[in-house]
Amino acid sequence: MSSQDTALIQASGSPQRLVDTVFRLREYGIIVVLIVFIAVTTGIQPRFLGQQNIKFVLLNATIYALLALGETMVVVSRQMDLSVGSVLGLSAYVSSDLFGQVHGIPIPVVFLVGIGIGLACGVVNGAITAFARVPGLVVTLATLYIIRGVDISIIGGGEVVASSLPAHFSAIGSDSVVGVPYITICVAIIIAIGTYSLRSFRAGRELYAIGSNPEAARLVGIPIARRVFSAYAISGAIAGLAGVIWASFYGTVDSTAGTGYELTVVTAVVVGGVAIFGGRGSAAGAAFGALLLSTIATALYALGVSPFWDPAFDGLLLVLAITLDRGIALRLAEVMRKRTFRHEP
Amino acid sequence: MNPEPVVATDVSTVTPTSSGAELPGSLTSGTGEPQPASTGSARSFGIRGLARWEVALFATFVAVFIVGRVLSPEFLTNYNFFNMGLSNGELAIMALPMTLIIVTGEIDLSVSSTLGLASSLLGLLWMHGWPMPAVIVVVLICGAFLGAFNGFLVTRVGLPSIAVTIGTMLLYAGIAEILLGSNIVSNFPATYTNLGVYGVPGIGLSYSTVIFFVLAIIFGVVLHFTPFGRSLFAMGANQEAAIFSGLRVKRTKMILYIVSGVVCSGAGILYTFRLSTAEYDNGTGLVLSVVAIVLLGGVSIFGGKGSMVGVVFAVLIYSGLLDALLLTGFPQQASGIVIGGLLLLSVLVPSVPEFRARFRAGRHRLRKQQVPEAAIVHSGSVARPLEASDSGNEVGRGGPSI
Numbered sequence: 001m002s003s004q005d006t007a008l009i010q011a012s013g014s015p016q017r018l019v020d021t022v023f024r025l026r027e028y029g030i031i032v033v034l035i036v037f038i039a040v041t042t043g044i045q046p047r048f049l050g051q052q053n054i055k056f057v058l059l060n061a062t063i064y065a066l067l068a069l070g071e072t073m074v075v076v077s078r079q080m081d082l083s084v085g086s087v088l089g090l091s092a093y094v095s096s097d098l099f100g101q102v103h104g105i106p107i108p109v110v111f112l113v114g115i116g117i118g119l120a121c122g123v124v125n126g127a128i129t130a131f132a133r134v135p136g137l138v139v140t141l142a143t144l145y146i147i148r149g150v151d152i153s154i155i156g157g158g159e160v161v162a163s164s165l166p167a168h169f170s171a172i173g174s175d176s177v178v179g180v181p182y183i184t185i186c187v188a189i190i191i192a193i194g195t196y197s198l199r200s201f202r203a204g205r206e207l208y209a210i211g212s213n214p215e216a217a218r219l220v221g222i223p224i225a226r227r228v229f230s231a232y233a234i235s236g237a238i239a240g241l242a243g244v245i246w247a248s249f250y251g252t253v254d255s256t257a258g259t260g261y262e263l264t265v266v267t268a269v270v271v272g273g274v275a276i277f278g279g280r281g282s283a284a285g286a287a288f289g290a291l292l293l294s295t296i297a298t299a300l301y302a303l304g305v306s307p308f309w310d311p312a313f314d315g316l317l318l319v320l321a322i323t324l325d326r327g328i329a330l331r332l333a334e335v336m337r338k339r340t341f342r343h344e345p
Numbered sequence: 346m347n348p349e350p351v352v353a354t355d356v357s358t359v360t361p362t363s364s365g366a367e368l369p370g371s372l373t374s375g376t377g378e379p380q381p382a383s384t385g386s387a388r389s390f391g392i393r394g395l396a397r398w399e400v401a402l403f404a405t406f407v408a409v410f411i412v413g414r415v416l417s418p419e420f421l422t423n424y425n426f427f428n429m430g431l432s433n434g435e436l437a438i439m440a441l442p443m444t445l446i447i448v449t450g451e452i453d454l455s456v457s458s459t460l461g462l463a464s465s466l467l468g469l470l471w472m473h474g475w476p477m478p479a480v481i482v483v484v485l486i487c488g489a490f491l492g493a494f495n496g497f498l499v500t501r502v503g504l505p506s507i508a509v510t511i512g513t514m515l516l517y518a519g520i521a522e523i524l525l526g527s528n529i530v531s532n533f534p535a536t537y538t539n540l541g542v543y544g545v546p547g548i549g550l551s552y553s554t555v556i557f558f559v560l561a562i563i564f565g566v567v568l569h570f571t572p573f574g575r576s577l578f579a580m581g582a583n584q585e586a587a588i589f590s591g592l593r594v595k596r597t598k599m600i601l602y603i604v605s606g607v608v609c610s611g612a613g614i615l616y617t618f619r620l621s622t623a624e625y626d627n628g629t630g631l632v633l634s635v636v637a638i639v640l641l642g643g644v645s646i647f648g649g650k651g652s653m654v655g656v657v658f659a660v661l662i663y664s665g666l667l668d669a670l671l672l673t674g675f676p677q678q679a680s681g682i683v684i685g686g687l688l689l690l691s692v693l694v695p696s697v698p699e700f701r702a703r704f705r706a707g708r709h710r711l712r713k714q715q716v717p718e719a720a721i722v723h724s725g726s727v728a729r730p731l732e733a734s735d736s737g738n739e740v741g742r743g744g745p746s747i
Binding site for chain 1: 498502503504505507508509511512513514515516517518519520522523526527625630633636637640646647676678679680681682683684685686688689692693696697699700
């Protein structure tokens with residue numbers, strides 16, 4: 001093992017590079033697991049890679065991956081957004097209900113309304129968390145209830161049915177190019193932009209700084225309140241967007257849309273390598289985490305395993321992922337210590 | 346040895362003033378009165394801050410019951426009390442171990458799944474013809490193992506409890522699904538299911554309510570009047586310090602998770618008998634209500650602060666409010682608005698004085714600086730309150746509460 005350590009140290013110039021390398025490996029790990037999983041499943045059940053099935057997995061993952069992008073921004077700054085499921089539900093209903101209310105309303109306007117609703121929710125979350133300095137976990141736990149309650153009181157007993165939606169809108173979730181839905185491509189681009197911004201823009205870097213050490217971030221003059229506020233606002237807007245996509249995908253929207261999504265999204269984010277106490281991880285990793293979870297759900301079905309096994313798998317995966325992360329962190333700390341020892345005897 | 350006590354008293358008298366370091370701000374308001382009050386409620390870990398919160402909860406509790414009485418004559422009847430306790434009993438019971446765990450600065454999000462798994466196991470074993478007393482014992486032991494698994498991952502592997510218990514929440518719910526599948530077991534003997542129909546003889550409240558009150562007294566005494574209970578506050582306030590002062594932090598947390606597992610399985614048994622139905626998704630989603638109740642009761646999410654009395658009042662407020670809304674025909678599903686609002690208020694109200702002090706300190710600092718450029722920038726900016734709070738942030742005398 002120690003020769004491996006030395007190799008690792010020699011391969012990477014500075015401690016920072018070493019850390020980066022290890023966590024990139026952690027992200028590639030998810031992709032490897034994903035590929036192995038798909039390969040095994042396809043080996044047993046070749047129909048798993050059928051066009052229809054791939055499309056279903058991708059569409060399912062699209063919504064979770066999109067939510068995971070917003071959640072990553074929040075989690076990276078050592079907060080949590082539990083309201084995404086409720087925001088998705090509210091946005092999905094209100095936006096799809098517009099087609100019934102206003103005849104011939106252009107689809108982009110519907111998207112804007114959905115994003116606007118999400119943004120409003122996110123702004124409320126962010127304002128309370130950042131400026132009243134209340135833990136975001138508690139605030140979004142409360143808004144999870146409140147937004148869902150508002151959703152239910154608006155809907156009453158009714159629902160939006162697929163037949164009331166215009167064909168163009170439903171097509172968003174079904175049109176595809178070489179088996180990949182357009183909407184998945186769009187979301188992939190959004191996630192790529194999000195990952196790049198988080199990694200390379202100042203505001204993004206500052207979110208990581210806040211997450212890894214709030215006190216240090218404050219001392220170097222990072223406007224914590226403003227950054228956390230923006231993270232929540234963006235997360236809300238993204239959940240709003242995801243709501244509209246949800247509506248176009250499923251067609252039937254009632255008051256239970258998106259219930260329980262918040263925990264799946266947090267699971268996806270953590271499985272994707274984002275540290276739950278912030279400062280580490282990327283939106284791309286989180287997106288792959290979401291893809292892995294959706295793949296598992298569908299693969300179990302394809303393998304003829306009862307769908308009842310799905311949540312247990314997700315839970316096990318999450319526990320394994322954080323245990324692995326912990327192991328990596330300890331190992332890394334050990335390697336770094338040895339290294340310091342060698343350089344400064 | 347003589348100087349020691351002097352120093353100690355010195356520190357204790359100095360601390361309040363130094364924590365209220367924004368005192369210059371009070372010059373503008375002309376009175377020093379609001380400052381100690383604000384630091385007291387926002388920062389003090391002492392009995393005063395807590396007592397005030399409990400008084401507020403008590404007032405809310407009285408208000409809820411008065412409003413309930415005004416809105417519906419059926420509210421303050423024995424029958425309604427029975428129903429109220431029946432429908433919230435398990436929730437209330439689960440809030441007790443949760444309180445202890447949150448006080449130590451951890452969390453257990455797997456409580457509702459533990460309840461569901463207990464319910465599934467109960468149904469499964471009964472379906473296979475086990476005698477009921479044996480089933481109950483096995484279910485409780487299983488609960489202990491579920492709790493121990495959480496405790497192992499949190500204390501021995503050293504993982505963050507929030508991530509662990511989100512994982513085990515999914516895992517336990519999944520195991521419950523695997524055990525029972527789509528079966529619904531409902532042929533339980535009437536001796537047991539009667540506890541969902543009749544109250545405790547002579548008291549009239551449901552069994553789960555009585556169990557809750559008994560457990561609340563036990564948990565309350567343990568938390569507030571035993572070395573074990575006091576050590577929980579020490580761990581929550583400063584884990585490092587607790588370790589260095591020789592507290593068995595890992596073992597204590599392990600015990601708490603096991604207790605939580607057992608108590609939640611017990612709640613699962615009650616839940617199953619009350620509905621006389623064992624289904625895999627029993628209790629799904631209750632966890633957020635449990636956490637909401639505990640936080641409403643004044644327990645700090647960061648640990649180290651809280652009281653059992655507060656949590657008991659929070660339980661009463663929660664069930665009273667839901668019941669009052671139900672009696673007045675408020676759509677029951679939407680009652681989340683009220684619960685969420687209450688939760689939000691419970692965290693916002695204590696932070697208002699601190700926020701105001703911070704805001705005032707920021708404004709004062711800006712005025713004192715009198716740098717023309719800065720003044721122009723700030724007065725011209727739309728986001729002025731934001732700037733002020735940020736600069737207060739940078740001055741940073743108040744404890745960072747992220």
